[in-house]
Amino acid sequence: KGRTAICELLDLSDRIREMILEKRPTSEIKKAARDEGMRFLRESAVEQVMHGVTTLREINKVTFVE
Numbered sequence: 001k002g003r004t005a006i007c008e009l010l011d012l013s014d015r016i017r018e019m020i021l022e023k024r025p026t027s028e029i030k031k032a033a034r035d036e037g038m039r040f041l042r043e044s045a046v047e048q049v050m051h052g053v054t055t056l057r058e059i060n061k062v063t064f065v066e
């Protein structure tokens with residue numbers, strides 16, 4: 001057994017950058033990020049489960065549900 005990375009990356013587009021500077025609610029920024037194609041940490045982890053790389057039990061240890 002080894003380790004594998006799960007990650008999320010926020011691409012700071014002009015739209016998202018402006019939203020942050022305007023101190024818009026986190027929920028709005030997350031929605032905009034998702035609309036622009038961002039995958040969140042838990043989604044990345046679930047994909048690893050679907051590929052047989054890890055288990056739901058393991059991802060539940062290292063991620064949390066909002």
